[in-house]
Amino acid sequence: MLKAAHAQQETEGLLSIDGLARAVGLPEFLAGQGMEALLAFGWVEEDAQGGMHLTNEGEVRAQELIRAHRLWERYLVEREEMPLETVHTEADRREHETTPEELERLDTELGHPAWDPHGDIIPDAGHRVPPPAGSPLAVCTPGDRLRILHVEDEPPALFAQLVAMGLKPGVEVEVVERQPGHLRVKVDEGILSLAAAAAERIHAVPVPILPVPLGELPVGSRARVAEVKGGGKHQRRMLDMGLVPGAEVTVIRTAPLGNPVEYRVKGTAIALRRSDADTVLVEEVRNG
């Protein structure tokens, strides 16, 4: 409850009972009781305008709980090899039974990890939790290639489902299509349909496509020229052979001794030495 309140305050600035109810998936009257309990503990206070805030004390306790939760999650995945979709519930149970000393031992044992298995930052003792980085999948445009940074672990049922579908932190997805109410994304060659509510809970950042030297591509790969370096006659020659930015190149074969390499560009086959090809930077075209 406190964590949910913390999350709500992070995103909305204020606390409300109906917001809490939505976040923890409880009927509103139960959420109201929870809020009262928080007030009683002195973790939440009501200001002059009737708005509710976490108190400093509440803030610190919330941080402690988040830290405990994420450390436990990490421990459960790493040491007890629990499946990712089940650790949340177990961590929810254990986080409340942990004394600060136990928590520090856990942290040391795990080697002071920075991330939990969902991609969330584990706050240091006494530090604030940064808000999730990246943007929700729901606001991405089709064609984007994204890397999932973080999947919200609440509500647990939805989280378990997303993980089962392969939507875990670190996974790369491509947004195929966006329609009102749902989103189609490509993960590992499979296309998934995601409800907008689910897409809202997945935070991702664009995958930076780093141009690589053409000479490093394996046989059979296709790539698009990003940049032609080198200057002078050499650069000019490469350009005239059709290796201009935007041109598509296919790696056909290597010579019997591995060098030079034959490429197809603009419908013509040319052989280049790896060292010469390396002055051409390309972005690999993965599929299609």
Add this chain to the structure above:
Amino acid sequence: MDRKMITVGVAGNPNVGKSVIFNALTGSRQHVGNWPGKTVERAEGVFHYQGWEIRMVDLPGTYSLAAQSPEEVIARDYIVSGAPDVVINIVDATSLERNLNLTLQILELTDRVVIALNLMDEVERGGWEIDVKALEEALGVPVVPTVATEGEGLSELVEALVEVAEGCRQTHPASVDYGLTVKGYVQSLQADLNRLGVEERSRWVALKLLEDDPEIVEAFKQGDLAALGLAAPSASPEALQALLRRTVRLREEIRPDAKVEIVRHRYEFADSVVRRVIHRLRPEEESSTEWIDRIVTHKVWSWPIMLAMLTIVFWITVKGGEIGGGWLEAGFSWLIRAARTWLVSVQAPWWVIGALVDGFMMGTGTVIAAMLPPMIILFIAFALLEDLGLLPRVAFNLDRPMQTVGSQGKQVITWGMSFGCNVTGVMASRIIENKKVRLASILTSPLIICSGSYGAGVALAIVLFGEGALPVMLSLVFLSLGAASLATLGLNKTVFRGEPGSFVLEMPPYRKPQFGQVIWRALVDRVALTMWRAVEFAAPATLLIWVLGNIPRGVPFEQTAIGWLVHGLAPLGQLWGLSGEMLTALLFALPAKEIIVPALAMTYGLQTTLVESEQVLAYLPRVWTPLISYTFLVFFMLYFPCLVTVWATWKETRSLKWTLMGLAVPLVMAALITFVIYRGGRLLGFA
């Protein structure tokens, strides 16, 4: 009626069938020479059509007109200042986009262009269709589909070029959209150029300035546009230099790189044209080139295949040389007998008969009989392999090993040709664009054992080593390859030091060779000329040898000029265990290495003419120890290129310095290697 003349420049990428169309149109009425001051070949030909005299100039094959290589400078300068009435641009329809890069550059220079869309048969076979009308509209100049090897479309091509030359067919050349940024700068520079009085081709000059074109920039630096064939009436050198400074600033403002942007937009334009005009009719299937390449460039199979190729070519050259040489020799000996009989019957003095028959005719005959057959075979084989598309694959496979001596794959091809005849090897070096590598090829090709020296070497090895002849000859083959590699490495470490140029090798699809075309080209274009030179060198040399051996008449051998030479040269060879007789014979073998055996017979005083004799072969094993024999053979294989190779080196380099280097490199290598062998052998206890 005065003759109406049209001058036509034929431009195109390499390997698009340019020379096929050129030869088909001009037939045998052509003149092959070099471009002034350059080692790039220039071919010109004339033909007639409906009262027009059409003069064609074959421009070097280039991918671009960017003035980055001598070929590009020549092609461009010809179009700019050679003032052709029409430019025929021959385009490979199977790689239209890459070819359009050149086409669009030509269209920036002149609007009088006719495009020959060649290799249309391959396009059809590949399951494509090209909408010629649409292409014509997109480019704004006549486009004629051709299959040059079958002669298809050539008359339409000529018709179109006459129409364009007469002006009865209007052209509206396409203008590449270089994008807003570049366009803005081009227009600004164009306005400046116009102010300076440069009206003609101002857009092209502006583009070239932005592209940092070396030739154009140099002309502006010098303040002289006349060299570019451009009229700039009111431009002072200072004004031009000021414009250049402004250009440098503007160039900086185009991101990321003006040159890249310009070429990129040109290709984008080409791409948009290609998308509009090419349609696929059938799904793509694997081409035969694909599977042949998989075998020919295979990790394992490529090696035996290449070895087999070399062996077959070499074997045919040697065998064909023997057979053809036999016929020629028979013919010459008949001729010589007839000449002698006739001279005797008219009671010519002894020295006329001797000089003319035993010297001139006998020597020249031997040289021709020895060199002509292998040269013909080799030129044909080379041309066939080239037409077939195998040579680029060999260069592809062997580039990596050649990198270790600082060279590249194509050099191996010249060595392969040199095994047949060093002259062909030197001439084959013109396939290498990189100047340093080309020179290294020319200088090292003579180190490779040619079929002539191999044949003579075998004859000697058999009498000197008996059963051991085969391993001895094999060791010589490898030794010569090693010497050539070592010399290449040495040259690249000293004379040709510096950044190696980039290695770009086009891998054309395999094509059926054009037999008639190939043989005609090989024989007339090269062999006849080369043979004529061979005779020019061999005739005086063999005459001189006869004179040296026979005058004054009737004196003992020691008092003839040869005797004196043998005596005089003797001290020179001591370090290497080579006697005066050997050195003199080696000198005599300069016209052609094949005459080494009769030359030895002369220097050992066994005979006075260059006629084959068994006598010397029986004599040599008695005076030469095995070590000396081997040393002599090695020296003989390496020491000097034959005179015809020297002439070929001169022809290919047009430089006294490189021709002399062509003599020095083999001599140095021969001296080094035989020194090691002889002295090493001595240390090991051989006599």
